[in-house]
Amino acid sequence: MQRRTFLRATTTGAGALAFSGALWQGAAVPVAHAAPDPGPYGPLLPPNELGVALPAGFSVRMVARSSRLVRGYVWHPAPDGGACFPDGDGWIYVSNSEVPLVGGASALRFRPDGLVDRAYRILGGTTLNCAGGATPWHTWLSCEETFRGKVFETDPYGQRAAVAHPAMGRFKHEAAACDPDREVVYLTEDESDGCFYRYRPDSWGDLSRGRLEVLCETAGGGVGWQPVPDPSGPLLGRQTRHQVPDALHFRGGEGCHYNAGVCFFTTKGDDRVWAYDAEAGELSVVYDADGSLDGVDNVTGVAGGDLYVAEDGGNMEINIITPEGVVAPVLRIDGQRDSEITGPAFSPDGSRLYFSSQRGTAGDPAGLGGITYEMSGPFRR
Template sequence: MDRRTVLRSAVAGAATISGAAAFSGSLWAGAALAGPAQPGPGPYGDLLPADGNGLQLPAGFTSRVIARSGQRVAGTSYVWHPAPDGGACFPAGTGWIYVSNSEVPLVGGASAVRFAADGSIAAAYRILGGTNVNCAGGATPWGTWLSCEEVPLGRVFETWPDGSRAAEERTRMGRFTHEAAACDPDRRVVYLTEDEEDGCFYRFIPDTWGDLRTGKVQVLCAPADQVAGPVTWRDIPDRDGFPIFTRWQVGAAKHFDGGEGCWYDRGTCWFTTKGDNRVWAYDAVNQRLDLAYDDSLVPPGAAPLTGVDNITGTPGGDLYVAEDGGNMEINVITPTGVVSPFLRILDQSSSEITGPAFSPDGFRLYFSSQRGASGARAGTDGITYEVTGPFRR
């Protein structure tokens, strides 16, 4: 009997209230979780039949297509990149900017769409080019976008969403198979995930907060089988990862099965691992690791969230987790420990959902279907969407 069968058998016999296990206290207060999230009724109700864009949404929400790979962004002359991946939103005057990576070899990079105050598209343009398989990344408190290369010895590039400066390489943040980044302004560190089957969870401590050119890289350390409990951090001896990869340099490092999305808010860094369909919660205040979601801890056939990938959150504490595959959903995990589908894309089963990010006012959610209906690995049929509605804030 494998690990998942054992865990599911245990959970199936446990009593839950309305099918959901509540988190202990506030998710954001650094308290240990009472138990990983369980399926239950979502805050927005059931999904309705698909709209004209092929999206199933709750009542009160609407969608529009912002861009399609290989086609000009509406109202501009800019051709949208293939394989749209990680993304984030930034304030820009009376409007905002959505940036999106391109997960393709050699040309990779990132693009941006600028919106006017009324939500209309004002411009689209390139902010990074000539890089390699730019997967996810993260926003900084000083308004830049960290675009990460998902290749061995991959690099981090700091970019300016408004295009006012050329992107700059930040190799002191470590050379490894980068996925996502999340800034912790309280401890003045940047957390980093690694997309390898035996990847690690890192943090970069800059010498000066706001300047990522110099600093040190550390790796999270804990027993291999630990899913909850205290952790420590140790320095990486050689951040360049050659000839020994960074993930193999510290014997006490804890390894994670395919690090993906990363999101920080008020003392907690949430990150996901796709190999075991987990959402982890790193309590930065108490230096403790917990599980916020694990599909093996859900009764058989009841897991709403599989293919766990990119993640974002809201000021009110809701987490939005996108699926790579699964049934092409973005699921919401509430602070009370309930996980449920928020939206579903139909007829795109060979794609993945990437780059979820909220506009600064919190009423618009942006994301992409990386390969669209065709599922072409080159990402030539990628689609970037916007969903508008009464999001909880």
């Protein structure tokens, strides 16, 4: 389906959108909709002692709190985007800090029994580190959500110093997702007229040099990529999102996640989840706001095709979107309406889901009361 066709359909609230991506292969899937039943995990039970409502068979615990010690390390304020990495018989969860000037990112290292055995800083001296993305070579791309922000490549294991990659563009970055099949990195931009980019490094595995491209509308109504003339986004010149006349603009780019030929990304201004089918070169809408998901933000997923979308506000849920187009909550945090859910990421074995409430129970704008959680249970893989 061509872009003009599906945009017309979603604008009028009509019918099914064809989706031909490899992840949901061979399907003609409607725009995702609220489940008439509780979804694949069943209904949420009443909130537990932590104020978190979960389906039967799942449990949750706090693993870190902002401004408090974790194994001798003070956990950072305003936890945001995150990812997990294998580490011998354990694993690591990294988390950004969305505060100005001293943002950066920190890491929690877990033992095989699930206990935290150390916490440490992997990036400092940066500003408003919002989301990011993991690379196939096990580094964390931490993105600055600020004017002329940068992407920093960090070491989750804490052995190597972080490196800035200005060639990936100087703009209000949000999230990154690596596509190892085409050897590119997709990037979202948190502006009301932001763009969707991809970065083509000269050598896969080395992001220091490459070409930044922006998704554009083609003459036939489809989509294609054009180079951004000046990725540095000069202070007195045109910013990257305004340099290419045919560039497509999105209402506040947020999280993005790549799997099996498709990059999914969210836009908060219209509560949509988009799918860029990299194999077919097509763009479509997977979820168009119907009230079940409010404030779409960070997104992650599993190999089987399920997406997990966190809410920025709303009723503080993480919702699953299944390949069949069903939306249903998998958790809800009660009593924290002035916060947002950030950083959803699965442990390497898929049995644990990490996430944070950025401002916690107090709703402190500085994020000093942020809480990082671990949810365990029989997740679909």
